[in-house]
Amino acid sequence: FGKGGEEMGGVLGISKEFVVLGGGGAKEVVFNCFTGGVIGWSAEGAALRGGHGRGDLVSVRAGGGSAAAAAASGGEGGE
Numbered sequence: 085f086g087k088g089g090e091e092m093g094g095v096l097g098i099s100k101e102f103v104v105l106g107g108g109g110a111k112e113v114v115f116n117c118f119t120g121g122v123i124g125w126s127a128e129g130a131a132l133r134g135g136h137g138r139g140d141l142v143s144v145r146a147g148g149g150s151a152a153a154a155a156a157s158g159g160e161g162g163e
Contacts, residue, residue, distance in 0.1 A: 089143065096144050103134065105142065115142055 094107025094114065103122060105115040117136045124135045131145035 093147070094144075103136070103142075105144065 092107045092114070094105055097104040097106065099119070101119055103115075103117050103119055104113055106112065107114050121136050122134055123137075123139075126133050129145075131143060133141055133143045135141055
């Protein structure tokens with residue numbers, strides 16, 4: 085679902101103030117932004133793509149039995 089990102093297991097958290105993607109073996113935050121900074125969402129099958137900031141994209145999809153996420157962030161069509 086997109087090109088040029090890293091796919092990893094992770095957890096997506098959405099609150100009133102933040103969107104956070106946690107993952108990796110070190111249980112680190114790999115992406116975060118203010119909820120108000122999200123400029124749009126689109127769904128494709130089991131995947132969710134969110135636009136934020138100045139056109140950067142984050143793609144998240146459910147994996148087989150566990151959450152898998154691909155975070156592709158780049159303002160110049162970094163899909």
